Amino acid sequence: MDLKDFASENKPAVLRTILIFGMIILAAALRLAPHPWNFTPVGAIALFSGAMVRHRRVAFLFPLLVMFVTDAFIGFSKLSPLVYASFLLSVLIGRFLNEKRSFVRVAGATFLGALQFFLITNFGVWASLSNYPRTAAGLATCYLAGVPFFWNTLAGDAIYATLLFGGFFLAERLAPRLRPSPIES
Secondary structure (H helix, E strand, O other): OOOOOOOOOHHHHHHHHHHHHHHHHHHHHHHOOOOOOOOOOOHHHHHHHHHHOHHHHOOOHHHHHHHHHHHHHHOOOOOOOHHHHHHHHHHHHHHHHOOOHHHHHHHHHHHHHHHHHHHHHHHHHHHOOOOOOOOOHHHHHHHHHHHHHHHHHHHHHHHHHHHHHHHHHHHHOHHHHHOOOOOOO
């Protein structure tokens, strides 16, 4: 089999991959646009990458790359390592969606991703910044103060996940050759 035969046989997989990465790159650019606190596409990108990118290492690497490149413009913070770790966890949550994507499963994964981001990053704020006393009451106060940010995270993740997963679903319906072949699944 020569390269031309290989390329023609794998054309649907190549087209899927180009579409997936194109959608992620477009969504990533929106992180640089003005937005309310925590209303960004990165959580949805991590879920989408975990669910759609076949190569595990690339699925985990892509959201980190998105964060690193955009943080180079926006700025890094003391909490960046926790934020990055949280997005890696969202990729893992997305991996569980795999080929069993449905509205309910994507919605559940989106909620779980936003919730774990809230829990991890607010714990980080409490543990590493001096805004709250290092007591159970201080931790509770920190989480309570973070609730408005949770709603922004959840809303952003829900909107961007709808655009990414819904857009890809629509593309598969409009262009059936984007659907994975039985051999790929």
